[in-house]
Each structure stands twice: as C-alpha cells, then as structure tokens.
Amino acid sequence: MSTLYLDSRVNDDERRRRLYAGHLFVFSPRPSTTALCDFARELIEEAFHPLDPQHAQDHLPVERFVEIVAPLKPRFIHHPRTKELLLDLLRDLGSDMEKTYFDVPRMRVATSGGYLNAGVAYVLHPHRDIWYSSPLCQLNWWLPVYDFESESAFSFHLRYWDQPVRNSSGQYNHYEWNRVGRKSSAMQVKTDTRVQPKPLDELELEPEIRVVCPPGGLILFSGAHLHSTVPNTSGRSRFSIDFRTAHLDELATLGGAPNLDRECTGTTLFELRRASDLAPVPEEVIRLYDPNPPEDREGLVFKPPAEVAAVPAAK
Numbered sequence: 281m282s283t284l285y286l287d288s289r290v291n292d293d294e295r296r297r298r299l300y301a302g303h304l305f306v307f308s309p310r311p312s313t314t315a316l317c318d319f320a321r322e323l324i325e326e327a328f329h330p331l332d333p334q335h336a337q338d339h340l341p342v343e344r345f346v347e348i349v350a351p352l353k354p355r356f357i358h359h360p361r362t363k364e365l366l367l368d369l370l371r372d373l374g375s376d377m378e379k380t381y382f383d384v385p386r387m388r389v390a391t392s393g394g395y396l397n398a399g400v401a402y403v404l405h406p407h408r409d410i411w412y413s414s415p416l417c418q419l420n421w422w423l424p425v426y427d428f429e430s431e432s433a434f435s436f437h438l439r440y441w442d443q444p445v446r447n448s449s450g451q452y453n454h455y456e457w458n459r460v461g462r463k464s465s466a467m468q469v470k471t472d473t474r475v476q477p478k479p480l481d482e483l484e485l486e487p488e489i490r491v492v493c494p495p496g497g498l499i500l501f502s503g504a505h506l507h508s509t510v511p512n513t514s515g516r517s518r519f520s521i522d523f524r525t526a527h528l529d530e531l532a533t534l535g536g537a538p539n540l541d542r543e544c545t546g547t548t549l550f551e552l553r554r555a556s557d558l559a560p561v562p563e564e565v566i567r568l569y570d571p572n573p574p575e576d577r578e579g580l581v582f583k584p585p586a587e588v589a590a591v592p593a594a595k
C-alpha cells in the first residue's frame with residue numbers, strides 16, 4: 281500500500297521515513313518551486329526561439345533539435361542561478377541544510393510520438409534509480425516545466441515496491457558510466473547504446489500510477505521505486521527538471537529504502553554536495569559505500585564545461 285500525500289506539512293524527518301516506506305509526496309506549485317521552473321523555462325525558450333519549445337519538434341529535423349537541447353541541458357544544470365533556486369527550494373520544503381546533500385538538477389525532454397528516443401531524450405524503461413549506484417536513501421524530486429498530460433507523464437509500478445525484480449544492475453559500474461556514457465549522449469540520436477541496468481524478465485507494469493501536476497508542482501519519491509517514462513503520445517514535448525538528495529543520518533547508517541535487488545558497483549556519492557556549504561560527502565561515509573574508491577576522482581564529479589559556465593543568463 282502506498283499513500284500519496286498532497287501538500288503535507290509533516291517535518292523532513294517524518295517525510296523521509298514515509299518516503300523510505302514507499303509513500304509519495306506531491307506539492308502544489310509554490311514560490312520556490314515555480315521560481316526554479318520559471319528559470320528553466322526562460323533558458324528553454326531562449327534556446328528554441330522563435331519556436332514554441334513544446335512544438336518545436338514539429339518544425340525541426342531531429343538532428344537540429346538535438347543541437348539545441350545538447351547545450352541547453354548543461355547550461356541549466358550548471359548555471360549558478362539554478363543552484364541558488366534549488367537551495368531556496370530545499371530550504372522552503374523544510375530540509376535540514378546541514379545534513380542534506382544534493383546533486384545538480386537535470387533537465388529532461390520527452391518528445392512526442394517517438395521523434396527522439398535516444399541520447400539527450402532517452403526514454404527510460406522501468407528502473408529503480410538505486411540500480412544506478414545511488415544510495416538506498418536517495419530521494420528524487422521531479423518538477424514539470426510546462427503543463428503536461430498523463431500521456432507524457434512517468435509511471436510508478438507500485439507492485440514492485442516490495443517485490444524484487446531480476447535485473448542487470450550487476451553489469452553497471454557508476455565510474456565507467458560517468459567516463460563513457462555521459463560524454464557520448466549528445467551523439468546518440470536514433471538509438472542509445474549506453475549500457476543501462478534493466479529488468480531481465482517481463483514485468484507486470486499494472487497497476488501503475490501516474491501523477492499529473494501543474495508546472496512548478498513537485499513529485500517527491502524514493503529512488504527505490506520502480507518507475508518508467510510513459511511513451512509520450514500527448515502531441516507535444518514534455519520538459520521537466522529533477523534532482524536527487526540524500527540525508528546524512530541515513531547515509532552514515534546505510535539507511536533508507538529496503539534493498540531488494542540491486543547489484544551495481546561504484547557510488548554516486550562523489551557527485552553530492554552539502555546544501556549549507558557545498559562540502560562533499562565525508563570520505564568515511566563514501567567508504568561505507570565503496571571501501572576502495574578510485575584515487576582519480578576527476579571523471580566522477582559532473583563538472584561544467586568551461587564554455588557553459590561562462591555564458592551569462594538571459595533575462
């Protein structure tokens with residue numbers, strides 16, 4: 281049984297406890313969430329100008345679409361304003377900034393009708409984020425930038441919250457993924473060749489729950505939930521933002537959601553930063569997740585390319 285809590289006022293400790301038990305939290309748009317989505321929209325509309333970004337796919341060859349989205353994503357991800365707005369949001373939602381670690385937010389594009397299903401617009405098959413070397417206490421924060429429909433949402437496959445799924449996460453090493461995978465995503469136009477952890481058996485995807493909320497609404501869920509992108513048949517591209525957090529209390533005790541079926545190696549913890557001062561996760565905590573972390577961390581932290589950091593924000 282999962283409960284969907286709408287605009288819940290429980291504190292962060294209780295909220296995390298419920299999230300690790302598989303419950304979902306949804307928040308209506310509020311100034312802090314709307315500000316982050318508005319900033320994303322500003323960058324998206326500037327990049328697609330003069331086209332309407334949600335319908336640009338009807339007017340552009342797919343290669344041109346990729347050319348626009350490929351630099352747009354890192355520009356948003358690494359923009360200093362994005363980080364400020366994300367931290368405002370965490371504070372507003374009651375996170376303990378001294379104990380909450382966050383990753384840079386991603387921008388996702390889900391085009392309609394199979395226009396682009398690889399690389400920068402990869403359609404995600406059913407997966408748990410924890411199959412990608414995230415800690416069991418990872419929480420996912422997801423926000424739509426524009427209105428969207430059930431036909432362009434993502435699904436939770438609730439049956440598998442407490443049922444293991446045979447999967448290929450044993451093949452996934454996060455360090456390898458960072459070295460090879462991300463660099464090539466802009467080049468993946470027609471098909472995606474990156475090795476992703478996947479279910480190995482046919483799944484019963486029903487019952488599935490899709491949550492549709494207005495732009496600036498927020499869906500908060502455990503990274504252990506099995507979820508997937510709905511193949512978008514809404515007739516327009518869906519733009520969304522998501523980011524991940526982890527709380528030190530659970531990080532330091534290997535706490536969080538139950539581990540039913542993950543076998544991946546490596547850890548994403550190098551990418552997280554403390555909300556209060558951007559400090560990295562303490563080394564002794566990282567070693568709980570990987571007793572022999574690589575000496576060379578260069579490729580593990582997702583760094584902004586110099587030219588992206590240098591581009592000023594459009595007003």
Ligand SMILES: [Fe+2]
Pocket residue numbers: 404407408409507
């Ligand atoms: Fe995911």
